[in-house]
Amino acid sequence: MSHRIPVGLVGVTGYTGMELARLLARHPGLELVRATSRSEAGKTLGDLYPGLGGFPIADCPVSQPDVDDLAEACALVFLAVPHGTAMDMAAALVAKGVKVVDLSADFRINSAETYAQWYGLEHRHPELLPDAVFGLPEFNAKDIVGAQLVANPGCYPTSAILGLAPALRESLVLTQGIVIDSKSGTTGSGRKPSVGALYCEVADSFRAYNLGRHRHTPEIEQELGRVAGTELTVSFNTHLLPINRGILSTSYCQLADGVGAEDVRRAYTDAYANCPWVRVLPEGKLPEVRHVRGTMFCDIGLVVDPRTGRLIVVSVIDNLCRGASGQALANANLMLEQPLDAGLDLAPLVP
Known part of the structure; x- marks a missing residue:
């Protein structure tokens, strides 16, 4: 098997974390090596999601989120946690040279004042806002390729x-x-x-x-x-x-x-x-x-x-897919020089 790029996922128990695990289970170039949850640490992904049984990703252990450990193990980290929670972890990971795709709203809005007005929370890392790329591949692919921090768009x-x-x-x-x-x-x-x-x-x-x-x-x-x-x-x-x-x-x-x-x-x-x-x-x-x-x-x-x-x-x-986790994976593909559609060549689930 060819070498796959190690990635991490913070917040694996929500719907977006669940969807990312599903998509990463068959990704040809990325390997999920860290999955974190404060409430479910000590289990495996297979324990949380029996549907992943039979895929190697099911054996991935769920651990407490630890920035130092994530930075040492991962080339890129997905943050599938609520707004307000993501910004500090994103800042810490970026400072350690790790690429980040943030699925929260913390870096989508260019103005810290506008963010505070709509989210009722002062932005603690406004210095990162100018460099955060809005992750819509159809329009911003060139900027996403060279980005260290991508703000995944809302659904x-x-x-x-x-x-x-x-x-x-x-x-x-x-x-x-x-x-x-x-x-x-x-x-x-x-x-x-x-x-x-x-x-x-x-x-x-x-x-x-x-x-x-x-x-x-x-x-x-x-x-x-x-x-x-x-x-x-x-x-x-x-x-x-x-x-x-x-x-x-x-x-x-x-x-x-x-x-x-x-x-x-x-x-x-x-x-x-x-x-x-x-x-x-x-x-x-x-x-x-x-x-x-x-x-x-x-x-x-x-x-x-x-x-x-x-x-x-x-x-x-x-x-969940185009509006969150799939789009996050598309952004990661661009940031890590993978084919844009790697792991995302999906037909619709009908009926």
């Missing part, structure tokens, strides 16, 4: 940014009045038990939450503003679907004068011509979350409504 922002970027880049729509209506499966809220995520609270129901104040809003505005070349404000609205995986975002924009359906379709097909994980669907087709489940795909459907003068974009992703 909602991934769907919204991929859905709207081509239209904004080509000035096909106005930057005012953009509405993003997003719906996510319950894994998006994490694995920690809560009444609102109980089966009987979610099944056979549908509800909105955090309207006008969702923490992913500044991340979306920052990255779409960068694409558009100007600051912008969006109305970002979130809803909880009674499903395990998946995000469907429907975005509404006002078309610029003279822009037609052919202009829109050409902009999207050109923008994603060399992006195999983004599938722009044929005219008249709209995406469904079941067609991307467990994969890196983002499916995009386009509707130009001449009656209202609007462009309606429907974008769907799997929130």
Whole structure:
């Protein structure tokens, strides 16, 4: 067997940690040598996740997180822990020369003041923000390759940014009045038990939450503003679907004068011509979350409504794979000079 690059995973017991373990189990070039959990130390990954039985990764021991040990053993570390917890460990690992992919929100927002405003927490390592690369491979691959710290995008922002970027880049729509209506499966809220995520609270129901104040809003505005070349404000609205995986975002924009359906379709097909994980669907087709489940795909459907003068974009992703762990692995692949799709050549889980 050829030598594989050693990596670590801090926070293996959450859904994103679980998904990363699943993906790393078959990665041809990376080997998980450290998996940490404060609550489950002393066990193996196979103890936690019997589904990994039969894969060598099942024998990986779960240990307490220790920066010195991680730095000695690993070329790169994934941080699958909540915001606020990640920033200190990321700073310590970066100081020791270890590459880091942070799945929390701690390094996604360029402004420490904006981070504090939305997350209610002062950023303790603002000196790292200028060098943290926003890990969306379709747009930032060159910067990710040379990065030591990558801020893995949020799940909602991934769907919204991929859905709207081509239209904004080509000035096909106005930057005012953009509405993003997003719906996510319950894994998006994490694995920690809560009444609102109980089966009987979610099944056979549908509800909105955090309207006008969702923490992913500044991340979306920052990255779409960068694409558009100007600051912008969006109305970002979130809803909880009674499903395990998946995000469907429907975005509404006002078309610029003279822009037609052919202009829109050409902009999207050109923008994603060399992006195999983004599938722009044929005219008249709209995406469904079941067609991307467990994969890196983002499916995009386009509707130009001449009656209202609007462009309606429907974008769907799997929130755990494309929106979190799979995207983190894609970033690690670039940072460690692996093929971008290594371990991620996945077909959807249907039905």
